[in-house]
Amino acid sequence: MNFIKPIAIAFLLPGLFPLHQASSAVTPEESSVFFRIDTLSWDAPLPFDQEVKTGKLENGFQYFIRKNVEPKDRVTMYLATKVGSILETEEEQGLAHFMEHMNFNGLKHFPKNELVDYLQRAGVRFGSDLNAYTSFDQTVYQLPIPSDDPELLQNGLQVIRDWAQDALLSEEEIDKERGVVLEEMRGGRGAQQRMRDKFLPVMLNNSLYAKRLPIGTEEVIKNFPYDVLRDFHTKWYRPDLQALIIVGDVDVKKMEIDVRRLFADLKSPKTPIERVKHTVPLLGRNQFIAVTDPEMTYTMGQISIKHPEEKMKTVGDFRRNILKSVYNNMLNARLSELAQSAAPPFIQAGVGIGGFLGGLDAYNAYFVAKPNEFELGFKAVVRELERVQKYGFTQTEFDRTVAAIGKNNETAYVERDKKKSDSYVNRYLNFYLEDNPALSNEDSYQLYKQLLPTLTRKEVEELGKEFYVDTNRDIIIMAPDKEKDSLPDEQHVLAWFREVAGDEIAAYEDTVSDLPLLSKEPQAGSIASVKDIEEIKTKELTLSNGVTVILKPTVFKNDEILINAFSPGGTSLYSDEDYFSASQAGNLVNSSGVGQFNTVELRKYLTGKNVNISPYISERSEGLSGHTDKEGLLTAFELIYGYFTESRIEDDIFQSYISRMSSMISNQESDPSFVFRKTIMESLYNGNIRRTPITEQLIQKIDKDRALAIYKDRFADASDFVFTIVGSFTEEEIKPYLEKYLAALPALNRKEQAKDLRLYEPELGFEKIVHKGQEEKANVMLTYYGDYTYDKVENLNMNAFESVLSIKLIERLREEESGVYGTGARVSTNKYPRNRYSFTISFGTGVERYESLIVSALDEINKIKHSGPLASDLEKFKIEQKRQLELSLKENKFWMGQLVGAYQRDEDPTYINRYLEDLDKISIESVKEVASKYLKKENLFKFVLLPDEK
Incomplete structure (x- = not known):
């Protein structure tokens, strides 16, 4: 159950933009052959992907062109510019982002709004397909278009060419766009932005980054002279700071000819300004800041320890990056386990060693505290960090995590010929903008396969000690105003560090089960009938217990199988008194263990398996959804059978769930958006409890035993369930699982339909x-x-x-x-x-x-x-x-x-x-x-x- 999306370091700049880890690799010119694993050495430079055609024009403009037929008859083009808000002067604040807007409001070959109009007529969606973004250091434009129309393809290139240097920047369009950007700025205002304005100077060590947020300032956007924007455009929209990335179903040779012809005349200023690389300096001291806001709905704490950026240039650097992933995964698994305890010390927590900004990396640990229990959450997180410092990790944790990374590597490799063009675009985009390596599918696969067995647990533990230090450490707290009096000052936090370090901390015990998932083997049934739906190459099977199964084998992925099941009924069949128990029953069972595994054992059992099956109960139906690969089919069907016949709600999970849910919503009435949604629902449905947000008082109405009874009732009869299975399987491969597991599900032959609750909006508007x-x-x-x-x-x-x-x-x-x-x-x-x-x-x-x-x-x-x-x-x-x-x-x-x-x-x-x-x-x-x-x-x-x- 995720109350807040996993944050990594996104908490650092809430609602702003992703921060990338910068690193280096050899240039395309330096890498001429595929990486040979038999010559592996830690100092060997990482090779460049030779399946992409690269080039650099005399004016400095670069291009990357790759043929990829997933999807067929489509091409994705990106224009990457090394131009962002960090380059702005005081009078230009916000103009990098404003310039991005203006590239959609009048180009040499597409005046006024003709660009959007033309592309919409070609089936390109504005905002989802056609889009752009601006950050501190870069502005990127994206254009995915059909490639089966030669005229459209040429015009797509012309759009990129116009974006590169031919914005019209008319006074009329500039003035019209001021209001649009001001509304974008207004829409971002709120608790997060107000708090960010306070803590950003601390987090960014009072560097220029803290004063150059891409959205800019209202004063500049309202009043900048036209020529200031035009001068900014002339200064920075130049070929030596730009690259074109094209991936799709295209003729690479012809595309290269067109690119060289079309972009060769891009001009740079006679005396170009140096593109300075700005950094965030390390101060050599620790910092602390606590900020509050009346509209903040929860309390968060973050420990951020900054380090010099580690470039990824060599095989050894790549290996070190894998070690960081192993460390992050193992420690996050422990924090997740702690959050699921009966009395969780926090709502959510996470740790990550990764990229930061301005030439820095960072060790980040964050947690979401329960109301007025910041100290409890802080100490719990620090205690886990100290536990790893003192005792390290267990061998079973390490082996399991390495196996999971290896499984992900195998999965990616199996699907390499089905990889979408967007993933390749991002590979070359990050190479050009961030100096990240651009490895081929083969090289990446072989590197992981060769390097994973060389990793040691001791190395991971030493890496953690290297990054978890008490220098260049920031403590940042964000909280609701009403918790201001309960928040610590810096001296209290420092005392907590000392207190936890001096505690008697026991070593972590990695509890795993060697039992089989199910307590007994199912009694297999049979397939009673098969009906061909030839028009869509699908079959409808009826099993001996009445279960309906829809099979659609496909070749869209090499090893992906999607599974869904539903049955009519849902919470509509239960009284208002039972509603809250019914509505949470699926989540509670899904958060608990199944079969002979408890929650923790199940999570560890599934680590390294590409399998997920989740039960649910909605208003009008109940069912399961998930996915697997062929290797995981047995586990997937065991889970399905288990969720029907060996489900449970564990006491610890129930207490944790209720505690965290209550904590998460305790301040929701402070959020204007929540109050707005709540008022709308109450006014439309006369306050009916099924249409209004849950409150702390109503959470207490959730009864564990009743929730489990309702869940078991919903899954007691499989005869009216419809299972749909789509993906990379054959009918012969899947039949044994259908007979052994689905045909063995309990059947009562009930004839149920969801109930009409008559929850409709009023006839007359208001x-x-x-x-x-x-x-x-x-x-x-x-x-x-x-x-x-x-x-x-x-x-x-x-x-x-x-x-x-x-x-x-x-x-x-x-x-x-x-x-x-x-x-x-x-x-x-x-x-x-x-x-x-x-x-x-x-x-x-x-x-x-x-x-x-x-x-x-x-x-x-x-x-x-x-x-x-x-x-x-x-x-x-x-x-x-x-x-x-x-x-x-x-x-x-x-x-x-x-x-x-x-x-x-x-x-x-x-x-x-x-x-x-x-x-x-x-x-x-x-x-x-x-x-x-x-x-x-x-x-x-x-x-x-x-x-x-x-």
């Missing part, structure tokens, strides 16, 4: 304004609810309406009125328990503008209701759907979703073969009709979040 938060910003949700005519063509028309309206909202609210950073429409339709729909428009903006923007959004709806969408916008939707379908049909996850959805909704699983026929039926008139039919004034609900009333 307006609800919520005041919560310090920042002067407004969040708006405009939602239409109502009954719906559910069928495939109606759904397509609604999806088309969602798409064309989103285009218009971006054009109007963002591009024309400069009032928002992001906006769009979202539709949701349901067949069961009753045909219903919701259609939502959302955006954030300034308090003074939300009312006029609501009027603009409703005006765009009315235009479509009155005249229908523009033919060009509708065509964008159709081509995007066709292009996305081409990709989706070759994805296991897509087929899993299609098949499971069809059986859950009692629909024809072969419909996907007729999808394009129905897509062609969508017209201006049909979209206009659904807009008028469902987006009626009386069905509109307006929800607005505004700041606290003064």
Whole structure:
């Protein structure tokens, strides 16, 4: 159960951007042959991937071109520029990021907004496919496009060429974009940003990085002269700081000719400014800072110990990096185990040796404290660090972790010919920007395979001692205002370090089980019948106990098997009194052990196996989902059988779960977004407990025994379960597992259906304004609810309406009125328990503008209701759907979703073969009709979040 996403060092700059570990490798010119494992030496330079064509033009522009047919008829292009906010002067703060925006607002060959318009007409999605980012040291533009259209391919290259140096930077477009960037800045304001502003100078040792956040300052964005931006562009958008990365289904030789022709005339200034490499200095002393905010919802502590950056140039460096991974994995496993104890000392914790910023690496340990128990959490984390310092790791921990890394290496190698182009792009992107090694698939595989057996436990322990020291150490605390009085000062924290170091700390005991997973062998059943669904190369099997199994073998991956199972019922079959126990039952069982293994034993048993099976209970169904490879099939089916017949909720897990859940939500009422969501749900569903967030009081209603009883009831009868298995298997390979495990599942032949709880929104819309938060910003949700005519063509028309309206909202609210950073429409339709729909428009903006923007959004709806969408916008939707379908049909996850959805909704699983026929039926008139039919004034609900009333 993850209350907070695993953080590594993302906590350092919450909500900002990833920090990369910089390292070096040999250049393409220095590496001419594949790495030979038989000449392995620690000092040997890491080889460069020779499967990519590289080159450097006379003007300094570099390129990397690789052919890769996953996916077929697609190519991904990235323009990497070594230009970021760290290069800005005082009067330029925020202009690196602003320049990124301007490259979408007028280029030499694509004036004004023609770039986005042109690419949308080619099926490229703005924001998800077409995108860019700016960080301290770099700006990167991405363009994935179809490669089967020669004209589009050439125009894609032209887009990159224009991005490199031919932004128009017109005064009109600059002024319009000021408002968009200011809204992006406004949207990021909140507790995290306010606290970050306080601790960042400490964390970054008062270096220039602390004063050059990519978003910039409001003063500069509002007022910079046009020529300041143009000068910044001229200074830094130059070929010696740029590289083009192209990976996809292309002719490499022809592409190289085109690149050399198109980019050779890029110019640098006559007297180019030196691109200085900035660093974060080591101060040689320890630092401490505690910051609080009234809207912070939990307390976090971090120990960050900075070290000089370790470049990855040689085989020995690569090996040392593996040692760091082993250390991180072993210590994090211990912290995870501690979090699952009956009285966990913290909600969550983690440790990592890795990259930092500005020429530094760091040893980071973080934890999320329980309310008013910061000392308990801090000492618990430090105690585990000290335990490793004193006693190291056990051999079984070490062997298990090394085996897991080896398994990951084997898995990656098996799938090497199915690797997506994006992964190669990132490989060369990090080589160019971060000086990371760019190893070939073969070299990476062989290095891991050769190096893993050479690692020793002692080396890992020594590495930890080398990094866990008391110099250049920062202690950073973030907490809610109301916990300010219970937080320690620096002297208390230093005393805690001394106290823990002086404690009697016992060595860690690695408890593992040598029992089999299941207590007894299942009594095998049989396959009763087989039905071919030839149109989609799928089979529907009925087992002797009534279980239905859908099999779809594929060749999309070499060794990936997805598994899903569902049965109708879920929490809908239980009373409100039982609701909380029912709703958490699946999570509690999933967090516990199964069969003869407890939680810790199960986690260790699964380490090094590419297997995961998780049970769930939702409102209208219960089931399992997961994945495995062929090697793990036996374990996967044993887990499935175990979750049906040998499930449990362990006392320690239950107490830990309740304790951590209570702690995590104790301050949620301080979060404006939470209060907004809660108010919306309460107003729509009259406070029904199934539609409102859980509270600390309601958590206490969760009963362990009742939760387990409900879980066992839901999984007592497999006869109405539908199992769907998709991936790299044959029918003959999978049949023995179906007979031995699935056909052996208990069957009661109950005929169940989920219950209609009649939890529907009111018939007439209303307006609800919520005041919560310090920042002067407004969040708006405009939602239409109502009954719906559910069928495939109606759904397509609604999806088309969602798409064309989103285009218009971006054009109007963002591009024309400069009032928002992001906006769009979202539709949701349901067949069961009753045909219903919701259609939502959302955006954030300034308090003074939300009312006029609501009027603009409703005006765009009315235009479509009155005249229908523009033919060009509708065509964008159709081509995007066709292009996305081409990709989706070759994805296991897509087929899993299609098949499971069809059986859950009692629909024809072969419909996907007729999808394009129905897509062609969508017209201006049909979209206009659904807009008028469902987006009626009386069905509109307006929800607005505004700041606290003064």
